[in-house]
Amino acid sequence: MVRHFLRDDDLSPAEQTEVLDLADTYKADRTSAKPLAGPKSVAVIFEKNSTRTRLSFEVGIAQLGGNPVIIDGRSMQLGREETIEDTSRILSGYVDAVVWRTFAQKRIEAMASVSRIPVINALTDEFHPCQVLADLQTIRRVHGKLAGLTVTYLGDGANNMSNSIMLGGATAGMHVRISAPAGFQPEQWALDDARKRAAETGGSVEVVIDPRKAVEGADVLVTDTWTSMGQENDGRDRVGPFRPYQVNSALVASTGVKTTVLHCLPAHRGWEITDEVLDGPDSAIWDEAENRLHAQKALLVWLLENSS
């Protein structure tokens, strides 16, 4: 059986912990372990822009002794008439794993449906599970645990980060609160899937529209851009409704506790987050970005070791 990572619940709670433990090992020692020596090749394909994901996969695969093959998906035959399934069959004959950043989740599901090698979601419109693995690693290193902590996500409650925080956080046994304006609430399927996972772990998922109430007692605050890639021209007002959800000093103070602030980046300074928070003492954002490297190395090695 081939293991894929298309969404956060493709890892069980115990498997998620195994990956996070391995990620901490790689953070402590970046270069000794070479499980991809040979080398194994990994195709890393982008149909949207990327700084962190591209760099962290390319560097991480090389550190593991592997051969990263970075491709602009828009220049592939995939960008013309070749089907996703035929592309996947070709990739399975050349490389040992595929990492793909694309648009609709159904595209990466089509890639995985015929793949003989692991497929990893490097961001779709619906999920960003590699980011949330790094977020969980970061939170666990600050707070010493995940289960039982409260994480509040503020912003677009229906985007990839919101969905992955709900599903990945619930997998870790966290209490997840989503705070989003009217019209940008989580979709019902995403709430249902995350609550199903939370029921297994003792976590919870709730929607709290008032941002000040949503952050009360929160151990972690997470935000993201109000306009995700592909939404630039969707005709919706993606500023006005979000202003009360800005992560600024006053909102951080409203937690009433020592909190940790995360943002997957790129940040739109002065919009969803202010400079004083992003660069301030509660921010773990730069460590979070670095942890993409360690978490993805761990994920890749885990998927390859657990596939047959």
Ligand code: CP
């Ligand atoms: N956070 C994140 O995925 O960053 P990039 O878009 O730069 O890869």
Ligand code: NVA
């Ligand atoms: N929600 C953002 C995340 C960027 C890493 C987007 O999809 O553009």
